[in-house]
Amino acid sequence: xxxxxxxxxxxxxxxxxxxxxxxxxxxxxMIGPYEQPDRVQQxxxxxxxxxxxxxxxxxxxxxxxxxRLIMIDAGLGTEDRTSGRLPASLAxxxxxxxxxxxxxxxxxxxxxxxxxxHPDGSPVFPHAIVHLSQTEYDHWMQELPxxxxxxxxxxxxxxxxxxxxxxxxxxxxxPQLWLTTPRATLYDCIRLVxxxxxxxxxxxxxxxxxxxxxxxxxxxxxxxxxxxxxxxxMFYDMDFGQAARTRESMLQEAASNGKMTMxxxxxxxxxxxxxxxxxxxxxxxxxxxGR
Ligand SMILES: [Zn+2]
Numbered sequence: 673x674x675x676x677x678x679x680x681x682x683x684x685x686x687x688x689x690x691x692x693x694x695x696x697x698x699x700x701x702m703i704g705p706y707e708q709p710d711r712v713q714q715x716x717x718x719x720x721x722x723x724x725x726x727x728x729x730x731x732x733x734x735x736x737x738x739x740r741l742i743m744i745d746a747g748l749g750t751e752d753r754t755s756g757r758l759p760a761s762l763a764x765x766x767x768x769x770x771x772x773x774x775x776x777x778x779x780x781x782x783x784x785x786x787x788x789x790h791p792d793g794s795p796v797f798p799h800a801i802v803h804l805s806q807t808e809y810d811h812w813m814q815e816l817p818x819x820x821x822x823x824x825x826x827x828x829x830x831x832x833x834x835x836x837x838x839x840x841x842x843x844x845x846x847p848q849l850w851l852t853t854p855r856a857t858l859y860d861c862i863r864l865v866x867x868x869x870x871x872x873x874x875x876x877x878x879x880x881x882x883x884x885x886x887x888x889x890x891x892x893x894x895x896x897x898x899x900x901x902x903x904x905x906m907f908y909d910m911d912f913g914q915a916a917r918t919r920e921s922m923l924q925e926a927a928s929n930g931k932m933t934m935x936x937x938x939x940x941x942x943x944x945x946x947x948x949x950x951x952x953x954x955x956x957x958x959x960x961x962g963r
């Protein structure tokens with residue numbers, strides 16, 4: 673069992689766990705859906721990344737603040753054989769699932785919410801308040817979400833998968849759900865930062881203690897190649913153009929302030945610095961990865 677990556681931010685104790693990973697195949701059109709396949713594959717190969725698969729790590733940040741144990745997102749859970757490792761990883765670090773007091777969801781995609789439920793629909797984290805943006809909730813609970821600005825528009829099966837499973841999860845966690853305003857502050861250590869595009873209510877999460885801050889960029893970066901080519905985007909981006917602009921401005925800001933950035937999908941633990949590169953931006957991981 674992998675030990676969590678632990679560090680401090682001011683008075684806060686932070687840990688990064690893994691729920692495992694999820695493979696989407698092939699890498700194109702998952703990345704750069706509107707680009708020529710050759711161009712994307714060439715860029716991936718130059719970064720020593722596979723072209724047959726887009727492998728997404730599932731990095732879960734845990735913040736300990738006084739009597740709160742706050743998790744950012746909940747993993748994919750047991751929907752995939754390569755994921756669902758979070759409860760055991762927490763237990764191995766002496767944290768039972770019953771000890772988690774809060775889960776802040778960056779958005780409602782199943783690789784962030786699937787881990788909230790056991791296969792029988794009962795809650796994995798029975799004592800946690802689940803915080804989710806009202807905008808995100810409303811978007812997925814409406815009859816027919818609008819996919820016309822997304823590459824998903826031409827993928828009926830994927831659309832049906834999302835519009836069936838997400839409301840199912842949101843209904844099941846209803847008793848735990850607490851809907852938030854766009855820039856909500858929680859427990860004097862967490863601030864939501866709207867980052868629309870990947871989904872309508874997609875939020876980044878700023879963790880703060882005194883003057884120190886760490887930005888969790890949620891789903892703005894699914895692969896290192898998107899630092900070089902933020903405009904290439906990702907197949908699941910709901911508003912493709914807006915997601916690209918949000919990604920670009922986050923990268924600009926992170927590169928100019930030089931602070932650590934947390935990512936959900938880059939290789940575990942997903943923590944690193946964003947720098948200006950020869951092409952676009954570069955990722956400087958905080959540590960060597962290894963699941
Ligand atoms: Zn995701």
